[in-house]
Amino acid sequence: MLRSITKIFLGNVPVTKNLLMLLVIGGLYAVSIALSNTFVNIYLWKQSGEIRDIALYQLASVLLQPPAFLLAGCIAKKADRIYTLRAGVFILTAFFLAVLMAGKNVEDLLLFLGALLGIGFGFYWLGYNVLTFEITEPETRDFFNGFSGLLTSFAGMIGPLSAGFVITWLPESRGYQVIFFLSFFLFMMAVLLSMKMKHRHAKGPVYFKKAAGEIRKNKDWRKILYAHFMQGSREGIFVFIIILWVYTATNSELALGTYGFVTSAVSFLGYFLVGRFLKPVFRKHAIFIGGGLLVASVFIIVFHPVFPLLITYGIVISAAYPLMLVPYVSLTYDVLGKAADAGALRIEYLVTKEWFINSGRAFSIILFLVGTALLPDRIIIPVLMIITGAGHFAAAWCIKNIDTSFIVDRKKVNSGMPENGGGDSVT
Template identity: 50%
Template sequence: MGKRFEFIHNKIDINRDLLFLLVIGGLYSLGIFLSNTFVNVYLWKQSGDYTTIAVYNLGIFLFQPVTFIVAGKIAKKVDRVIVLRLGVTFLSLFFLCVLIIGEASSKYNFMLGSLLGIGYGFYWLAFNVLTFEITEPETRDFFNGFLGVLQSFGGMIGPLLAGIIIARMEANIGYTTIFSISFTLFILSVVCSFFLNRRKAEGNFHFKRILRERHHNKNWGRILYAHIFQGLREGIFAFVITIWVFLITGSEFSLGMFNLVLSGLSFIFYFVATKFIKIHMRKKAILLGSLLLYFSIFIILFNISYFQLIIYAFFIGIAYPIINVPYVSMTYDVIGKAWKAKDLRVEYIVVRELFVNIGRVASILVFLIAVSLYPAEKVIPILLVLFGTGHIFIYLFIRNVYLGTKRKKEVLIKEQITDEKNR
């Protein structure tokens, strides 16, 4: 009982900015999880081909890293809150465009993906930096823990609620409804951002210097190359599994249930992994999780059914926490020990994002070439087996990362607890 009320007993000072940042993070999570999975299905129902979906996701992954670079530069020149506001505004604009364009959205797939990528870039750069500046060591655990609860709630409830709404409404009224709700949630986020105190910017943006740092810091280089292979898997898995669930069931509600299983198990196992995976176990945990993630692919390659997809969701819901908890911690340990990490943390975050998206873009480009040359139903299973090895290659890089003596560090970013895109 004492631990349960630890924050109350310690009388932690929760300031107004921290509370509003939590509200913004919660609104963002619910808005994204409510609608983003179903945008792929919405476009599929209009076009009926994988190329349209792939080009939409290509737009996201091309513009997200570019925007991270722009946002990082802006964050060193102007108020970080303005950068956050830009991100939420572009996300609102994305859903507004989907509502206005409606049943012609598949014709503007690249433009819509680009808008979403720009929104992601501005939002996450600003949110990560503001997390540093608003939280203190004594409030950081509370902030990260409560934000994780909000994100998990969005990941479990959002897709299921959207699936129920779409299933019970005729034609595309359900899609219009959930996109409208998401648009409203992002408008509320913009309003909340006006209650945050302004954050003065300082310093120059040394992006190229941190990009070159991989040649001087072997650990940093290994982490960046590992992130390329992470992106290779995430690129096509971002949309293929979603489309398969819908094709097998023909039901948005079933897609919502798939995500409920995935997010629910991830929520539980993130807590388990955080408690039991110690520092000396990180590399072994990443290897174990990577093997589990890879071999789970074979559950859905032959005689696929909805039951097999649920079993697949069960396994990856367990595998991702086993990988991500030690992998994220190791990544930020490397950054924490890197050259001028305290002053250049924004640049390190931006460069890391660039390398993840190099892998994602490469994956989708290979996918587009492959489906243009061969029948999609024959080539997609081969691509899943090929790019599914991405997290195994992560282990091959991080196994040679050595951090030396342990020292006190500051966690750089609170990662999302569940990410429906990375299936």
């Protein structure tokens, strides 16, 4: 059935068992995160009442992700990338279980919970990214990323709104507990499903030093990494400030769920259109337009974050993100695919990429913590949002001179892909 759905939405794209399995696991992950991750920030903020505590929680998460990616990369190289994906999902189940067990003492465990979340994200996304690189080809990556975005957007439509209803309906913290338990259950389903994916053992030792040397030698790869740092600089603080602003503007979890539903509905349409119709030759144009819209969107809310303007902001960024991220992610994998020994060093390159993006996130959160310690929130937060809000446009600027002519030359790209054939090499 999922095979037929992908053909309806994405055209006549070759669909393999492992691709379907990865999409389903990604879908379960997306639903679980959509149900709970937005409300975890609100739940923690309700306990502490300090935005700096949420920033510290987020900082613990982004600081632990790079070493988690490094460890996950070693495991994937020595054993199997399926193990890292499975371990990531299992650690994320432990995170939600810890939130459930902590109850009203959760304020004392903010750094521990942030660290646990970061480790889970690191393991999960290392495995997911390696599998994505292995099972997609240059001409199918926009399709895969577009459909993956569709699943994420659909999860974003049903997850926050459903969670908002449950939390509003049930008294005190019971609603939060129900939602966190549902996320725990969905992650356990993803763990079980991952056991059906075929194993593929990587060969050779870990060469992080050699992969790091490619940054100096390969200017296109270097530009991609700089772009990911700039992308992370926006994501670091926007990931929690917008959520808190929506909640404080309405004092309603249901309103927060409605915000998630509306924005995800727009995003769903955006991912469908971009994934279905965007051609590789127009990737850079789409990235620049998306990045420009993301910068402009900040000025909608930064000076007067009331709910109607926040909804307008959400609609604009939900249209901009698919336009930016689908071709941007695809371009990242294509540039990686033509790096030196990409087939053998794909894990090392992906770990390097994640170090850059999380460095950007950590930089913006540390900037936020220092800024709010020195100046009043009402002054420094708008300034920081304008500065870091330009991150995606700066990322688009970083990649503007990357040579993309290789995308039309399949042989040149595939020579660096696993098994020299590209595509689903794990079947």
